[in-house]
Amino acid sequence: MNPFMRIKPIQDANKFIDMAFRRASKVEPSLPQKLPPLLKAKRREEARVRKVAQFLHDRFNNIVKQFPKINDLHPFYRDLTDVLVGVDNLKKYLASLRGAARVIMKIANEHIRNIRRATDPGEAARERKAAYGRIASFVKKLNERLIFLEEARAKLRKLPSIDPDMPTIVVAGPPNVGKSTLVRVVSTAKPEIATYPFTTKTLILGHFKADSKTYQILDTPGLLDRPLSERNQIELQAIMALRHVANVIVFMVDPSETCGYSLDMQLSIYEDIKKSFNVPIIPTINKVDISPPEMIEKAKRVVGDDAIEMAAIKGKGVNDLIEKFRSFLEK
Ligand SMILES: Nc1nc2c(ncn2[C@@H]2O[C@H](COP(=O)(O)OP(=O)(O)OP(=O)(O)O)[C@@H](O)[C@H]2O)c(=O)[nH]1
Ligand SMILES: [Mg+2]
Structure with missing residues (x-):
C-alpha cells in the first residue's frame, strides 16, 4: 500500500561505476575462430563499452521505474512526499536520471564508432578506455542526485501503509487518553506498527470488519494532541495530509484527567482540531470507568x-462508535 515500499536501495556513483566495469571486464563475445586479430580486438572492445553503457542505462531507468509516478500518487502520499523530500525535487531528479541514461548511451556510441574505425588493437583499446573515462566522470557528477534519491527512498518507505480507498477512522486526542488502546481493542487482526513524519512515537494501524466490509483505524500519537497554531509549516502539512484518508476523526478526551492534561486543555484542543479539519468529528469520552460523573457532564x-x-x-462503547462511524459513511 505504501507506494515506495518496493524500491530497492540505490547505490552511489562509485558503486555503479565499479559494478559496470566489473561486469564489462567479464564480457567475452563469442567470435568465429577465423576472424582476423584486429577485428577480434575491435569486437571485444566494442562489447565492453556497450556493456558498461547498457548496464548503467538499464539500472538508472530501473530506478526511475521503481518510483511511483508522482502525478498518480494519492494526495495523502503526495502531501507526505512533498513534506519529506519535496515533490518538485523528486520529479526533477528522476527526470534527470532518465536523461543521464540516454547521455551514457550517446557517449558509448560515439566511441564505438571510433573503435570500429580503429586500424590497430592498441587504438581500439585506447578508445575503449576513453569511453570508460568519460562515462565514469559523467556518472560521478550524478552522485548527489543518486544520494538524494536513496535518502528519499529511505524516508518514504517508512510511511505507513494505508489503503487510501478503504474507509478510515483517524483517532485523535491528547497524549495518554487511550487512543492506542482503542485501536488495539477494535482491530480484529494484530495491528501494524508504523511511523509518521515528525513524531517519535509509534503509530498503530488496525483493521476491523463489520458486515463483511473492512475498515481501517489509525492512531495519531503526538500529531493531533495540541493546538495546531503551535505547529510549524512543515509539521502542519504532515498533519493535514491525514484529511485525505480520514472519513471521520474520532476525537478522544479523558475526563478522569489521568492522562495528565486538564479537561479544559483537552477541550480546547478539540475545538482547535474541529475548526481546522474539514472532516466529520465523532467526539468520544474515554475512561468513563474511572471518571467522575460531573467531569463527564462537563465534557x-x-x-x-x-x-x-x-x-x-474494557471494550465498552466500541460498538456504538463503529455504528456511528458507519452511519457517517452513509451520509
Ligand atoms: N481506566 C481506563 N484506563 C484506560 C482506558 N483506556 C486507556 N486507558 C489507559 O490509559 C493509558 C494510556 O492509554 P494509551 O492507549 O496508551 O493512550 P494514547 O492516547 O495512545 O497515548 P499516546 O500514544 O501517548 O498519545 C494506558 O495506561 C491505558 O491502559 C479506559 O477506558 N479506562
Ligand atoms: Mg498511543
Whole structure:
C-alpha cells in the first residue's frame, strides 16, 4: 500500500561505476575462430563499452521505474512526499536520471564508432578506455542526485501503509487518553506498527470488519494532541495530509484527567482540531470507568450530548462508535 515500499536501495556513483566495469571486464563475445586479430580486438572492445553503457542505462531507468509516478500518487502520499523530500525535487531528479541514461548511451556510441574505425588493437583499446573515462566522470557528477534519491527512498518507505480507498477512522486526542488502546481493542487482526513524519512515537494501524466490509483505524500519537497554531509549516502539512484518508476523526478526551492534561486543555484542543479539519468529528469520552460523573457532564457540554461514552480498555462503547462511524459513511 505504501507506494515506495518496493524500491530497492540505490547505490552511489562509485558503486555503479565499479559494478559496470566489473561486469564489462567479464564480457567475452563469442567470435568465429577465423576472424582476423584486429577485428577480434575491435569486437571485444566494442562489447565492453556497450556493456558498461547498457548496464548503467538499464539500472538508472530501473530506478526511475521503481518510483511511483508522482502525478498518480494519492494526495495523502503526495502531501507526505512533498513534506519529506519535496515533490518538485523528486520529479526533477528522476527526470534527470532518465536523461543521464540516454547521455551514457550517446557517449558509448560515439566511441564505438571510433573503435570500429580503429586500424590497430592498441587504438581500439585506447578508445575503449576513453569511453570508460568519460562515462565514469559523467556518472560521478550524478552522485548527489543518486544520494538524494536513496535518502528519499529511505524516508518514504517508512510511511505507513494505508489503503487510501478503504474507509478510515483517524483517532485523535491528547497524549495518554487511550487512543492506542482503542485501536488495539477494535482491530480484529494484530495491528501494524508504523511511523509518521515528525513524531517519535509509534503509530498503530488496525483493521476491523463489520458486515463483511473492512475498515481501517489509525492512531495519531503526538500529531493531533495540541493546538495546531503551535505547529510549524512543515509539521502542519504532515498533519493535514491525514484529511485525505480520514472519513471521520474520532476525537478522544479523558475526563478522569489521568492522562495528565486538564479537561479544559483537552477541550480546547478539540475545538482547535474541529475548526481546522474539514472532516466529520465523532467526539468520544474515554475512561468513563474511572471518571467522575460531573467531569463527564462537563465534557459533554462542550463536545455535545451525543458523544460516545467509552471505556476502551474494557471494550465498552466500541460498538456504538463503529455504528456511528458507519452511519457517517452513509451520509
Ligand atoms: N481506566 C481506563 N484506563 C484506560 C482506558 N483506556 C486507556 N486507558 C489507559 O490509559 C493509558 C494510556 O492509554 P494509551 O492507549 O496508551 O493512550 P494514547 O492516547 O495512545 O497515548 P499516546 O500514544 O501517548 O498519545 C494506558 O495506561 C491505558 O491502559 C479506559 O477506558 N479506562
Ligand atoms: Mg498511543
